[in-house]
Amino acid sequence: xxxxxxxxxxxxxxxxxxxxxxxxxxxxxxxxxxxxxxxxxxxxxxxxxxxxxxxxxxxxxxxxxxxxxxxxxxxxxxxxxxxxxxxxxxxxxxxxxxxxxxxxxxxxxxxxxxxxxxxxxxxxxxxxxxxxxxxxxxxxxxxxxxxxxxxxxxxxxxxxxxxxxxxxxxxxxxxxxxxxxxxxxxxxxxxxxxxxxxxxxxxxxxxxxxxxxxxxxxxxxxxxxxxxxxxxxxxxxxxxxxxxxxxxxxxxxxxxxxxxxxxxxxxxxxxxxxxxxxxxxxxxxxxxxxxxxxxxxxxxxxxxxxxxxxxxxxxxxxxxxxxxxxxxxxxxxxxxxxxxxxxxxxxxxxxxxxxxxxxxxxxxxxxxxxxxxxxxxxxxxxxxxxxxxxxxxxxxxxxxxxxxxxxxxxxxxxxxxxxxxxxxxxxxx
Ligand SMILES: [Mg+2]
Numbered sequence: 001x002x003x004x005x006x007x008x009x010x011x012x013x014x015x016x017x018x019x020x021x022x023x024x025x026x027x028x029x030x031x032x033x034x035x036x037x038x039x040x041x042x043x044x045x046x047x048x049x050x051x052x053x054x055x056x057x058x059x060x061x062x063x064x065x066x067x068x069x070x071x072x073x074x075x076x077x078x079x080x081x082x083x084x085x086x087x088x089x090x091x092x093x094x095x096x097x098x099x100x101x102x103x104x105x106x107x108x109x110x111x112x113x114x115x116x117x118x119x120x121x122x123x124x125x126x127x128x129x130x131x132x133x134x135x136x137x138x139x140x141x142x143x144x145x146x147x148x149x150x151x152x153x154x155x156x157x158x159x160x161x162x163x164x165x166x167x168x169x170x171x172x173x174x175x176x177x178x179x180x181x182x183x184x185x186x187x188x189x190x191x192x193x194x195x196x197x198x199x200x201x202x203x204x205x206x207x208x209x210x211x212x213x214x215x216x217x218x219x220x221x222x223x224x225x226x227x228x229x230x231x232x233x234x235x236x237x238x239x240x241x242x243x244x245x246x247x248x249x250x251x252x253x254x255x256x257x258x259x260x261x262x263x264x265x266x267x268x269x270x271x272x273x274x275x276x277x278x279x280x281x282x283x284x285x286x287x288x289x290x291x292x293x294x295x296x297x298x299x300x301x302x303x304x305x306x307x308x309x310x311x312x313x314x315x316x317x318x319x320x321x322x323x324x325x326x327x328x329x330x331x332x333x334x335x336x337x338x339x340x341x342x343x344x345x346x347x348x349x350x351x352x353x354x355x356x357x358x359x360x361x362x363x364x365x366x367x368x369x370x371x372x373x374x375x376x377x378x379x380x381x382x383x384x385x386x387x388x389x390x391x392x393x394x395x396x397x398x399x400x401x402x403x404x405x406x407x408x409x410x411x412x413x414x415x416x417x418x419x420x421x422x423x424x425x426x427x428x429x
Contacts, residue, residue: 050173051129052089052166059085059115059161060424061101061108062355062417064383071198073222073252081108082355082384084413085115085158087123087165095168096410098358099161100153100326107154109423115158116425118145123162124429131166132332135159156304156328163330164361164408172407178361179402182335182368189399190366193218193246196353196378199231203238209379213393213400216244216374218274221261222252229264236268242398248274251302255285262293272320274298283315290317300337301351304328309337313344320373322351325365326358338369349373356388360408367402375400387414 063081070077083099099115101108122141128134138159146155171181179186193216194209202219209217219235221228232247239245247270253261258276265273273295277285279302290297296319303309305328312318321341323334338348348369350362359377366375377400378385388410391401403409 050170051127052091052093052169052173053125053127054087054123055090055125056088056426056428057085057115057120057123058088058424058426059083059099059112061112061422062384062420063108063422064420066381070196070380072220073250075103077102078105080380080382080384082358083108083111083115083161084355084357085161085165087162087169089169091173093169093173095165095170095172096357096408096413097161097164097166097168097330098326098355098361100157100324100354100358102353111154111158112423112425114151114154115161116427118142118155119158119162120427124427128166128169131163131170131330132336134166135163135330135332138162152304153327157326160326160328160330160333163332164325164357167331168361168407168410175406177403177405177409178331178364178407179367182331182364183370186364186368187370187402188367189394189401190363190375191373191398192216192377192393192400193244193374193398194379195248195376196220196380199223199228199235199247202231202235205379206235206238210395212379213395213398214377214379215240215242215395215398216246216271218246218248218376220250221247222249225253225257225261225264229261232265232270233268236270244271245269246271246274246298248298249276251275251278253277255281255289258289259292262289262295265295266293268295270295272296272298274320274322275302279303283311283317286317287315296320298322298349300324301327306333306336310340313337313341313346318346320347320349322349322376324351325361326352326354331361331365334365335368338365342369342371347371347373350375352376353378355382355384356386356414357408357410359385360388360403360410363400363402364408383416384420387416 061083063079065079081101083101085097088094099111142155146152171178194214195218197205197219199219199221206217298320299318300322301324323337325334341348352358352362363375393400
């Protein structure tokens with residue numbers, strides 16, 4: 001499984017062959033239009049070709065302390081960071097994006113510097129009519145910098161935030177919520193699930209999530225297969241008839257240990273097991289795990305690049321595709337992947353565990369894509385998410401309203417975040 005592929009823009013012979021395979025798959029699944037989405041991005045219907053000359057970039061990192069570290073199978077978060085980016089155009093339009101910053105622990109401030117010093121010179125003064133075309137262009141222009149530094153992740157994440165901000169500008173310029181710009185028939189609410197729940201704290205956390213209206217939940221496993229299976233089975237017995245449970249191993253196991261966990265849960269209604277093995281494990285290992293079970297597999301937060309997502313969809317071992325809008329692709333890349341996944345009969349479920357801008361962007365993407373996917377909503381305390389308007393969940397349906405207002409619904413960062421700002425850079429022309 002090729003996951004950490006060099007960003008698209010390289011057109012090797014091998015890459016062309018892979019695209020050909022993806023084309024065949026996607027044509028079979030729903031038509032060549034979806035291959036166009038993967039390789040050339042969305043074509044927005046019925047919108048005026050507004051152009052925006054970017055004149056100012058602001059990037060800032062925030063950190064807020066937390067009482068209880070957030071534990072995963074690969075590490076712990078001892079505070080909650082976020083990086084937000086704001087673009088301003090000469091016509092006065094502005095837009096917001098979010099950049100993944102959960103790891104490494106000191107990475108948030110680095111991404112602010114990366115945007116200000118390496119990305120801003122490629123954005124300022126540019127006139128953008130088509131964010132998807134700009135995304136492909138900036139991926140190509142930064143490829144050698146990313147190769148030189150081996151910092152594929154930070155570059156991808158910074159570009160994802162820029163792309164989201166450009167789409168926010170575009171939607172706000174025409175007075176539409178982003179989902180309606182992407183798809184005039186987009187839904188106005190999305191189904192949600194409660195996330196960020198450690199299996200050892202699940203009883204109390206599920207009760208708290210139910211009180212907030214959730215009827216679907218995801219627990220963090222990946223510690224020891226036997227113990228994980230026992231805890232998940234016990235938890236499933238406590239679920240109501242309309243409730244769903246998912247589990248996330250955060251890449252913790254090798255194929256044999258993953259299969260042992262899945263075997264132990266074979267007779268349960270577990271909705272999916274997420275990242276049972278490393279995202280960059282060989283495709284044969286993923287297929288081996290998938291073939292061993294009827295429990296669907298999920299993944300995508302650690303896949304980056306159009307080719308890598310095409311390969312993952314093509315290979316068929318993932319039932320649920322989970323690209324993260326703040327890690328790779330922004331709106332342009334994730335919408336294309338989500339449309340391709342849906343066309344191939346898979347379900348798009350955006351991955352997200354960060355601040356309020358990225359959560360809104362994920363909700364808008366899901367509403368625009370449609371299907372049976374769910375929005376991941378972290379239920380751990382985090383002012384960087386909670387300071388933003390938080391729509392109530394309808395407990396009867398497990399749905400929450402999408403963004404109100406235009407774009408991503410954010411005119412300015414909430415003033416409550418000022419106390420958490422650790423680094424801020426503004427660059428003008
Ligand atoms: Mg995950």
